[in-house]
Amino acid sequence: MFSNISVVGAGAMGTAISQTICENTKQVLLYAKRAEVVNSINKTHFNKDYFPNIRLEDNIIATNDLNELKNAEIIFLTLPSSVIREVTRKLKDIISSDCILVNTAKGIEKNSKKRMSEVIQEETGKSAVVLSGPNIAAEMVERTFSSASIACENKEYLDKVEQVLSTPKFKVSASNDVIGVEYCGVIKNVIAISQGICEGMKINDNARFSVFTKTFAETKDLIEKFGGKRDTVDDYCGFGDIITASTLNVSRNHTLGVLYGQKIVIDEKASGVLFEGKNTIITLKELCKNNNIDCATVDFTYDVIINGINPKRAFEEFWEKL
Ligand SMILES: NC(=O)C1=CN([C@@H]2O[C@H](COP(=O)(O)OP(=O)(O)OC[C@H]3O[C@@H](n4cnc5c(N)ncnc54)[C@H](O)[C@@H]3O)[C@@H](O)[C@H]2O)C=CC1
Ligand SMILES: O=C(CO)COP(=O)(O)O
Known part of the structure; x- marks a missing residue:
């Protein structure tokens, strides 16, 4: 059981991943840019902009202060690929040296043509875990059956991310092919x-x-x-x-x-x-x-x-x- 897992980006995928991992951690801290999303989640347990009919689990707490992520053991980046560089640049000075970053963005940096794990490595010096799979957020948020592939060069990171994602309903296939x-x-x-x-x-x-x-x-x-x-x-x-x-x-x-x-x-x-x-x-x-x-x-x-x-x-x- 983990204690402190964070998710950055409270859109469709961020909310869905929070619902998936919440049974393997005491708390999910979900960072949302907008204060009204934070208020909606903390006061009502609904992310009303994205899933107005799905009540989120009680241990999902929202914040719009990135500094609160300083004790995160793992951070899932559930953001558009276009902002991964700017956000990881900010996170670098906040997170601990053993914090693991997981990218879920399915994009490539426009000008540099770099993959997201390359961008994250450049900004933070860390090998990111990458996650990709048939993950329709509107289904995942209801905690139905789903699966994903994950990959990382760092086996210890890969094992930890596999542990936090794996549930009876969520299957994980781990590989070293980032x-x-x-x-x-x-x-x-x-x-x-x-x-x-x-x-x-x-x-x-x-x-x-x-x-x-x-x-x-x-x-x-x-x-x-x-x-x-x-x-x-x-x-x-x-x-x-x-x-x-x-x-x-x-x-x-x-x-x-x-x-x-x-x-x-x-x-x-x-x-x-x-x-x-x-x-x-x-x-x-x-x-x-x-x-x-x-x-x-x-x-x-x-x-x-x-x-x-x-x-x-x-x-x-x-x-x-x-
Ligand atoms: N929606 C889905 O079913 C899945 C999406 N993905 C991937 O996940 C990534 C995100 O997709 P969605 O969650 O669907 O998009 P979305 O548009 O629903 O959510 C993106 C969120 O990021 C936030 N955001 C944008 N810039 C930000 C910044 N600078 N700082 C903090 N937050 C910021 C937005 O406010 C929004 O809440 C994409 O690359 C997508 O391909 C991957 C698997 C499934
Ligand atoms: O990646 C996704 C499902 O796995 C979501 O796809 P779209 O970004 O086309 O909605």
């Missing part, structure tokens, strides 16, 4: 968008799942070329998450693809919804180009979402590459 686990989460967002486009444009199902087959094989190639292991793609972070986000409308990235496939324009910024995969399309396209890698799925998604090419025309080109 690159593979991280890239699975990153690439799956782009795949979810590509499958959403196919669904939105109402391509026939045989065609959609034919390109999906190609996409799955390409994911293994990409992960290997980026330094990860092919087999990692068969784990929860790969197959599990790719299928989940590619076929369910609850995935924001999948929904974004559906809208583009239907040629519906939305103001993504004004929507306030986090679409991690959109920036990732650009970054992956550049990474492929810099490393002489051909990836038909990345090209298709880039053509439709970034270049604004008609989805039907882009699909025909995708199909020719099969």
